[in-house]
Each structure stands twice: as C-alpha cells, then as structure tokens.
Amino acid sequence: MKANQFSAxxxxxxxxxxxxxxxSSITVACGSDTRVSTECTQVVSEAPQKIISLSATHTEILFAVGAGEQVIAVDSMSNYPSESAGVLTDLAAYEPSVESITAYEPDLVVIGDDFV
Structure with a gap:
C-alpha cells in the first residue's frame, strides 16, 4: 500500500x-501580445500589476508561479494557499459584479472556465 501512496x-x-x-509558459508568451476582437485591438505592453482572481484554482496557481504580490482581490472561495488569506475576498465568483470588479481598477481579471 505504501508503494501505491508513493506512486500517487x-x-x-x-x-x-x-x-x-x-x-507559466502561457503567462510568459502573453507578455507582449496584440489581441484582435470584434470590438477593438488591445496591445499588452507589460505584465499586469493588479490581478483579480475569481477562481480558487487560478488563485492557487497565481501564487504558485510567483504572481501573488500582484493579486489584489480574490473570490470568497479562494482560501488556499495561506498567503491568499491577506487578500481581499469580497467578490463572488458565481455572481460577479462588474461594478465591484472595476472598482479595483485591475489590469487583469482571471476567471474560471465556467464563465466562458
């Protein structure tokens, strides 16, 4: 049984x-990119300094890749890693409020795939 636990x-x-x-490869690749949408063209010239995460999974990944200092707000379900405890958690992931999000003036908002 210990061999199975070690393997797992x-x-x-x-x-x-x-x-x-x-x-991290995706993050680095998106460092300076031009995206074209039906609305406009946007050029990302520098790494985001103010990030909001509305996904507990993505919050954990942001902290794991060293972007925790840029995270300014997370959803109420983001409680791991322990470093995320000091980040504001007044946002609701399942009922996001555009007004609440824009009040933070974020450079980047990370959402889960269930919003797409």
Missing part, C-alpha cells in the same frame, strides 16, 4: 509541475 504522490507532483510549467 509522485504522479500528483508531476501533474502539478506540468500544470505550473504550462501556465
């Missing part, structure tokens, strides 16, 4: 490392 830990660690590497 090793697999979990590999999946976490792979996820973090993928997320």
């Amino acid at each position: 830990k090793k697999l979990t660690r590999r999946v976490l490392i792979g996820t973090l590497l993928a997320f």
Whole structure:
C-alpha cells in the first residue's frame, strides 16, 4: 500500500509541475501580445500589476508561479494557499459584479472556465 501512496504522490507532483510549467509558459508568451476582437485591438505592453482572481484554482496557481504580490482581490472561495488569506475576498465568483470588479481598477481579471 505504501508503494501505491508513493506512486500517487509522485504522479500528483508531476501533474502539478506540468500544470505550473504550462501556465507559466502561457503567462510568459502573453507578455507582449496584440489581441484582435470584434470590438477593438488591445496591445499588452507589460505584465499586469493588479490581478483579480475569481477562481480558487487560478488563485492557487497565481501564487504558485510567483504572481501573488500582484493579486489584489480574490473570490470568497479562494482560501488556499495561506498567503491568499491577506487578500481581499469580497467578490463572488458565481455572481460577479462588474461594478465591484472595476472598482479595483485591475489590469487583469482571471476567471474560471465556467464563465466562458
């Protein structure tokens, strides 16, 4: 049984490392990019300094990749890692308020895939 636990830990660690590497690669790749939408063209010229996370999973990833200092607000479900406890949590992930979000004047808002 201990061999199975060791194997499961090793697999979990590999999946976490792979996820973090993928997320950090995406973050680096988006450092200076032009996006075209039906509304306008937006150029991202520098890394975001004020991030709001409306997803507990993404909050954990942001802290894991070293972007925790830029996180200014999180949703009420984001309670891990312990460093996120000092971040404001007055936002609701499942009923986001545009007014509440824009009051923070964020550079980036991270949401879960259930909002897409």
